[in-house]
Amino acid sequence: MIGAGAFCGVHPTVGAAITCQRCGSFACAQCVEVHEGTEYCANCYQREFGGKASSRAVTALVLAIVGMNCLWPLGIVSIIMATQEIAAIDRGESPAKGRPLAKGALILGWILVALTGIAVVAGIIFAVAMAS
Ligand SMILES: [Zn+2]
Ligand SMILES: [Zn+2]
Known part of the structure; x- marks a missing residue:
């Protein structure tokens, strides 16, 4: 239960009704959001559900998809952005909605990097074969 003197993190003059079960901050009755029996503050609810x-998750995926169109080195950018985004989601700083996008971008990014590697190796083999 909430002791006396606990106030909502958003409304400093309103007494807290719950503590958020995710971040532990106080929330008043107006701010509480309930999802499947769990009480969240408005911020956490927004992040989770x-x-x-985030635009970074979307951009990472878009770059990976554009990269499929013969711009394979973009895969590296995609991997970096997706990795940062997943880390931010894990820290609760980015909306969880971006996780599937970031994961897709990560997988596509690695495919692009693999293609880039194959292309480079093939290019070297070709160049060596031409030179001999
Ligand atoms: Zn919270
Ligand atoms: Zn409030």
């Missing part, structure tokens, strides 16, 4: 994937 509301809102949209």
